[in-house]
Amino acid sequence: MKRLILTVFVIAISMTRTFCQTNIEQLADKIAQRMKDSLNLTALQKDKIFSINIELQNRKMQVWKEQKSQDSLKRYLQQVENTRDSLYKTILTPDQMAMYRQKKRNLVNNNP
Numbered sequence: 787m788k789r790l791i792l793t794v795f796v797i798a799i800s801m802t803r804t805f806c807q808t809n810i811e812q813l814a815d816k817i818a819q820r821m822k823d824s825l826n827l828t829a830l831q832k833d834k835i836f837s838i839n840i841e842l843q844n845r846k847m848q849v850w851k852e853q854k855s856q857d858s859l860k861r862y863l864q865q866v867e868n869t870r871d872s873l874y875k876t877i878l879t880p881d882q883m884a885m886y887r888q889k890k891r892n893l894v895n896n897n898p
Contacts, residue, residue, distance in 0.1 A: 810847070815840035824889060825882045834877045842866060842873075 818836040827835065835852040839856055845866045875883055 810840060810843040815844060821886070824860055825878065831877050835874065838873045842870060
């Protein structure tokens with residue numbers, strides 16, 4: 787009986803991890819596709835943006851696991867998010883980066 791419970795527990799943990807990774811990949815793909823469409827990214831640029839978004843989402847998941855207080859959680863999540871633009875800057879052309887920043891500013895100001 788203990789063995790059955792342990793097996794079910796291990797399977798449940800595996801399924802949860804797979805589900806989270808799938809959601810992360812779906813979100814990263816959605817962001818990359820949106821940027822490809824709005825900034826006219828090349829296929830290579832889109833793939834690199836996808837990889838960056840996977841990396842950032844994984845970092846955020848790690849912060850969620852490690853931080854207990856709301857204040858530290860917000861602060862560390864913001865630190866992760868603050869690296870996004872500098873990572874994108876290595877991939878986007880200056881014109882694409884300017885367009886990205888304008889679209890981001892409009893989104894933050896709730897003015898799509």
